[in-house]
Amino acid sequence: MAPSSFNPQTQTYNSPRPPILLPTSFHLSLTSFIFHSTSSFPHHTALIDAHSNETITFLQLKAHVSSLAYALRHRFHVAKHDVVLIVAPNSIRFPISFLAIVSIGAIATTANPTFTFNEISKQVQDCNPKLIITIPELYNKVNRFNVPLLFLSQSSSSPKFSHYSEIIESYAAQASNSSVFQPDNDVKQNDVAALMYSSGTTGTSKGVMLTHKNFIASTLNFTADQDRYMEGRNVCLCFLPMSHGFGTVLSLAQLRRGNVLVSMAKFELEKVLGTIEKYNVTHMFVVPPVMISLAKQWRMMRNKYDLSSLKQIISSAAPLSRDLIETCADILPHAEIFQGYGMTEACGKISLENPKEGRGLPGSTGTLMPLIESKIVSVNTKKALPPNQIGEIWIRGPTVTPEATKVGIDEEGWLHTGDLGYFDEQGQLFVVDRIKELIKCYGFQVAPAELEGLLLSHPDIADAVVIPFPDVKAGEVPIAYVVRASNSSLTEEDVKQFVANKVAHFKRVRTVTFVESVPRSVSGKILRRELIQKVRSKI
Template sequence: MSKNCFNLKTMTYSSPRQPINLPTDPNLSLTSFLFQSTSSVADTIALADAETGNSLTFRQLKIHVSALSHSLLHLGIRRGDVVLLLAPNSIRFPVCFLAIVAIGAIATTSSPLYTLSELSRQIHDSKPKLVITVSELFKKIEALTLGLPLILLDDPSKKFGARVSSYEDLIRESYNSSDDIPVNRDVSQSDVAAILYSSGTTGRSKGVMLTHQNLIATAVAGAVDQDQNGEGKNVFVCFVPMHHVMGLVGITYTQLRRGNTVVSFGGRFDLEKTFAAVEKFKVTHLYVAPPVMVELIKRREVVIGYELSSLKYLVGGAAPLGKDLMQECTKILPHVHVIQGYGMTEACGLVSIENPKEGSLISVSGSTGTLIPSVESRIINLATLKPLPPNQLGEIWLRGPTIMQGYFNNPEATKLAINDQGWMITGDLGYFDEKGQLFVVDRIKELIKCSGYQVAPAELEDLLVSHPEISDAGVIPSPDAKVGEVPVAFVVRLPNSSITKEDIQKFVAKQVAPYKRLRRVTFLEKIPKLATGKILRKDLVSFDRQNTSKL
């Protein structure tokens, strides 16, 4: 292992990449930091809308952020106030986020797919002073935000009442061509910039407090490979939701800060529309969740109809990707580097990522790459709580300037997540190899404990979707009196498939140890997931418990 990857004395792993320099000015907002580095590309496209073709140059982006910042101050928003952003992806979403944090206010984002009860919990917890949304979601949010001012991103009419302002009107009223953003020198890098609610795939979500420093450090570290590999201006598609840390920070903020173009993609994912956007905007980087790669493999003939020569990287994230799945993608897109990374909301979206320049186009490691600069890690033995050397499985711990400040209004959960030495306890199971590559196995809470053995649902899910007649799958534990827990699967078959439950069980049994064999298979039309592709296992567990209780 490279000397700068693992320190035997401290049992700590670090990045093999060149060190980065982070800004030392304590009074620096992430908005000011972004525009410090984009003056040389002021007249190039910063944001574009894949569907409408509307766009903003970096100069226009700064003018719009400036105008909205002034309007927010006129609406009474001050440093430390929370503003709720509830909207689908658009080029206006980043404008709002950058304007909010520029004046020292705090942005909290929410999924347009949230139910009333989920929205109610977040609003009650974060107590926003203002809501920014779209007309389609107005009725959903109206009853929960009585008395709060609202801004509509998409409707300039006055039909929604006096407390509702139009985004277009606010930009027009405060517009000035000097792009003078009202810099608040009281804003500190240590101030909270965003409260992003963790996915809550197994339990109730918590508000993750990310500071200006967290986003600045992530932006610098997240673009380091492009810089050190000598790449010019790149183009990224963002159909990952901007309300999620991967869309907001990993793609949008990080790439804008580097001077790259971000193509906003709203609505549900569509393979044809995505490739059309790649062709139209000469996209170089495509970040996807595992279900997208599965769909690409199952519908590989779609690629033929599009000019995709601009595409250089297909990047997987949000959940572990199997080596075989990635290898199939390299066959479909032989000119593209297929890589993956690992991140979490609590680490500001990015922990490790593969550097394509260190491998070949056809070499797939199955790892999530090496740590980004400034982040260090330990692998902890679950029984002894002692740090482990390479190639030994344990819990992933992290430390560095990208790690969250804590959970909002939840000091108890914060204390459990971050120890006295500043190590964040991730709850993820993994290991480093001798090259410093991180392999993430699964969430510890989601491991199935069968006859004393640990079964990773992700391993079985990857095996299931490799079957030519299976489009998607989810695996959960089911209680068993004899062995503790057994793995059971929920499977989505391809249209016109005749595969049976018994066929699936035999397919898996031939390739795994006896304790990993599926004890039960249930067919579903769709696996419940977040927009990022993470499986909502708690929904599958609830469904399984309800159905087994009837047997």
């Protein structure tokens, strides 16, 4: 039995994992830290593009980052603290762009490439980027912002703008003499490295400011178990969006450790299986819909691919059912399948199961990561709780954003996650519900208030409420209850199409029910939880 992680004197939970050391140098950028970690194996493969089969070594990676960083400074006049927006699908050029931006003290921000113009526009207005890095296929979404564009790929139909390949070639010589990775480079651990957008509990999208220190700590944290058990160089497949905080940290952590990162633009099961076989992938990070797809489609392709290289499948974003884990374990008996819990404000992982210390418990997200401490606090009394009592999960540590004004961090540095959960006596964390009203659809956060505001902009809608509805594949999907304006003949299809035209695919409402009124309190607040309970009681 593992020792308890609960300290009754401080009423806190600590990680049972061994502690890890952080670099103490104040003048240290995330980029310099990563390349210092990989300097002893420059000719090892760093990145592979599953689509183009393009491969680059750590030495080439450093050269590409240097050239792009030089161009950002001298061609696009990006200065320290300027924001650069990346709107692009996964490719090996995504992490190169991210590392180049932060290497010069600029701030990277990312947007999902499936976002509509309206969604990207809100982010552009909020962060005011100096440059947008994108691909030609997304030109029509980003060309109206009056912001310079840099394309990661070329197309015969693309406008005459700057292109990645030309940049790398043009600035290679100058970059080799630049000071991007030198100690006198004016970038500090406490500088903001990225602005990662995550929907707030009120539904208003907010940019979470994460520092170089947050990312440095998180990259060490992310692969701490690999280091602890002295694993060799692993091969990690990344099809989770690098525009999402999880995908970003996952990519950086693999590179920091010297693992091979195989980039895939989007998830397609057969292509994933073929890529695992082709590149001997050892680690795959997933969300529950991927596991469901594997469980349902495996029978049709079980004899087509050799997946013997796969050692671990790690799922996050939403809980996996025990039945699903067991089904996938039968399909891949040689692979360890386990779960974790994280959030953007914590720059990645908070807890993770450790299969080397026994089979996980149903619903557990494992024990705390090395750098994280936690409290469980009563929602009603605000007092810290002992094991096996449910309350709000509070966390603290060097991976947590220092920004207290927007994300619910108190004066002692505790991040109030808005999630309900508890620890058992062995320090296993169970996340049971969300105080927040966010909907987790395919691992993405969907803010009901955002969709409600959109619905209310329709002239034939008098009132509306959006709630989550359980879905086997997505985890949850948004459904809407709508009050028609008087004399309106609005149909369900009309409403669904109206929303679909203005938001990304995972935000679309799946069903629309017309009602006489939306339940509200005396003060006018939507009684969302009441409606959720009513709907779920009928399932």
